[in-house]
Amino acid sequence: METVRIGIVGLGNMGTGHAQYLIRNEVRGAILTAVCDPRPERLNWAEAELGINVARFSSLEEMCQSGTVDGILICTPHYDHPEQAITALQHNLHVLIEKPAGVYTAQVRRMNEAAAASGKVFGIMYNQRTNPMYAKLKDLISSGELGEIRRTNWIITNWYRAQSYYDSGGWRATWAGEGGGVLINQDPHQLDLWQWTTGLMPTRVRAFCSFGKHRNIEVENDVTAYVEYENGATGLFVTSTYEAPGTNRFEISGDRGKIVIEDDQMTFWRLRVPESEFNRTYKGGFGQPECWKCDIPIAGGGAQHLGITQDWVNAILHDTPLLAPGEEGIKGLMLSNAMLLSTWTDNWVDLPINEELFYSKLQEQIERSDSTKKADDYKTLNVSGTH
Known part of the structure; x- marks a missing residue:
């Protein structure tokens, strides 16, 4: 793999911010290829602002099965992070989640177990x-x-x-x-x-x-x-x-x-x-x-969100250690x-x-x-x- 194809789940404030630096090609070795959001108006925004080359999906399952992404960046409500991460990991995709890891540790522990079993690169957006x-x-x-x-x-x-x-x-x-x-x-x-x-x-x-x-x-x-x-x-x-x-x-x-x-x-x-x-x-x-x-x-300096995304991409492409492993979110x-x-x-x-x-x-x-x-x-x- 020479380039990581990234899909963003959730086009709220954080998801939109991640999409903008990815579409500007500011993360080396990565390309934004898909977005997912249940709201038609946000998918319309994606078409207008991100271009027709970025696939648009209304469900995570649809994105995961599309073959358009190698990894996903989850930017959804707190309760959803663990279950969505598990879904993506089970589809053999790398995962980067926004913080917090979840709302309660029992669900986050299940997510960590799924990540360990998957062998995929799992990170969390601890940009600080x-x-x-x-x-x-x-x-x-x-x-x-x-x-x-x-x-x-x-x-x-x-x-x-x-x-x-x-x-x-x-x-x-x-x-x-x-x-x-x-x-x-x-x-x-x-x-x-x-x-x-x-x-x-x-x-x-x-x-x-x-x-x-x-x-x-x-x-x-x-x-x-x-x-x-x-x-x-x-x-x-x-x-x-x-x-x-x-x-x-x-x-x-x-x-x-x-x-x-x-x-x-x-x-x-x-x-x-x-x-x-x-x-x-x-x-x-x-x-x-x-x-x-x-x-x-x-x-x-301090590369913040972009830096964590770059670190995650580097780990996928070059097997470098993560600065913020997803398992540590617990x-x-x-x-x-x-x-x-x-x-x-x-x-x-x-x-x-x-x-x-x-x-x-x-x-x-x-x-x-x-x-x-x-x-x-x-x-x-x-x-x-x-x-």
Whole structure:
């Protein structure tokens, strides 16, 4: 194979954006050959804007059987990602899904199993992994510069959404429509980066989620979660959609100092000697290790969505390792599921979570959801819930 023929499923905001850079031939070794959307008006748009050489389908099954694509990029509602990915994998197609991987880990686990059995290249659109800031953070931690991690704190409250945003679509901020709120809609990238950069997944979570706080919605829009790690480290994740001005500050404390990312800057407060060594050898009573404040240089760029698509194409053509393997989508989702489950049960939740219990609790929320019609409305939109 010299060229990967790509089909896009879902021509909402994200699908349209992916189609535009593909049709401009900005991904080496790839060509957009098909699109799929149940809405006639979006297929008409595709004909006008993408050209007659791009095949148009109203169903995924039809696209998969057409012989026009080698891989598909899924840009549909959250609940649909796993089942559509499984369908494509079973048709021997490579798959790249938009985030989140799904709404609940049980369905994502089935998707991961199907991907492993298929032997095809399976990726997820974790485009923030291409951000040089987080790539540098991951490098500093994995290389040992920070030493053993002691604490992680991420305050991400700059997701401000007014009531008019939620009122713009009846499916928005409903359990039946989106499957959750800030954790599933705004935070998937941060939940992924939290564990990806540190290399740590918590062993247990205690979270407090508020539902419809200062907003007329049914899902979570304010979360404070405390986590514990196997090495004894602890962490805090705080997020909301109603605070103005909001904060985005990621702080990681380790044996050799701390790193803070805020306002697009990375600062490393580096200890001259590790804290553990200082504690063992210092005999002066009051005192602390000498500390140097270092502004970490960050390379420009970051290819974002296009970069993840290029990475996926390279893996198909050249068998290179993926920056964002699709199987890793379950990790961030496990964190958000655990936070909700902790709140619903008013208790600690061990990881991996009890997937059957989470699913049953989610169904309870869906049954009480404002309207199941809103879920149907959302599905007909066929857009990715990424904004």
